[in-house]
Amino acid sequence: EVQLVQSGAEVKKPGESLKISCKGSGYSFTSYWIGWVRQMPGKGLEWMGIIYPGDSDTRYSPSFQGQVTISADKSISTAYLQWSSLKASDTAMYYCARFTDYSNYFDFWGQGTLVTVSS
Amino acid sequence: DIQMTQSPSSVSASVGDRVTITCRASQGISSWLAWYQQKPGKAPKVLIYAASSLQSGVPSRFSGSGSGTDFTLTISSLQPEDFATYYCQQANSFPYTFGQGTKLEIK
Numbered sequence: 017e018v019q020l021v022q023s024g025a026e027v028k029k030p031g032e033s034l035k036i037s038c039k040g041s042g043y044s045f046t047s048y049w050i051g052w053v054r055q056m057p058g059k060g061l062e063w064m065g066i067i068y069p070g071d072s073d074t075r076y077s078p079s080f081q082g083q084v085t086i087s088a089d090k091s092i093s094t095a096y097l098q099w100s101s102l103k104a105s106d107t108a109m110y111y112c113a114r115f116t117d118y119s120n121y122f123d124f125w126g127q128g129t130l131v132t133v134s135s
Numbered sequence: 136d137i138q139m140t141q142s143p144s145s146v147s148a149s150v151g152d153r154v155t156i157t158c159r160a161s162q163g164i165s166s167w168l169a170w171y172q173q174k175p176g177k178a179p180k181v182l183i184y185a186a187s188s189l190q191s192g193v194p195s196r197f198s199g200s201g202s203g204t205d206f207t208l209t210i211s212s213l214q215p216e217d218f219a220t221y222y223c224q225q226a227n228s229f230p231y232t233f234g235q236g237t238k239l240e241i242k
Contacts, residue, residue, distance in 0.1 A: 051231070060234075060236040061171075061222050061236070062233065063230050063231045063232055066229075076230070077136070077232075079230075111179070119185045120167045120184070120227075121181055121184040121226060122224075123184075125180070126178065
């Protein structure tokens with residue numbers, strides 16, 4: 017059974033750093049892209065970026081380039097999303113999702129990680 | 136970036152109604168379009184991929200059509216569990232942008 021399990025909710029202060037994770041299981045982790053999607057409170061879905069764990073090829077949305085870093089450790093089948101200096105506007109739910117490039121869509125999603133940034 | 140525009144932004148309908156949601160891309164995306172359903176507090180779930188292919192396990196009352204720039208999601212006979220927010224997403228070129236969402240509410 018394919019599963020993406022994300023790390024737990026985080027409460028941080030502005031200026032702090034953070035790394036959240038997404039662990040894949042039940043499939044070949046290195047053979048599928050993993051994407052990250054932001055959903056701010058009460059708002060829609062925003063595509064942030066995507067990584068291919070097989071070779072670490074990473075693409076970012078221009079809106080998020082330079083604001084976050086996406087990485088993966090294929091030895092433990094885990095993808096990451098990290099911030100070096102959080103802002104209050106980073107408060108959101110973050111989802112990881114597996115992307116199948118056979119038909120180009122997100123077929124499995126993590127449960128989401130809620131990040132709250134508040135002083 | 137390719138902009139995805141959904142209409143309407145919200146729609147009220149009754150159980151048994153037929154509902155159509157439209158998604159327009161700012162440039163051609165071939166058939167690289169997916170539709171997702173999201174319920175409150177839950178992760179999105181794919182309904183349709185490649186514009187018209189029904190994801191395994193999704194009821195056949197959901198259907199998709201279109202290619203190029205204009206796409207539709209149709210729910211043939213609304214069921215109580217279909218009241219949710221629906222998003223389209225293009226996957227023709229990076230960044231793989233989403234539409235702004237369509238909230239389907241009970242009339």
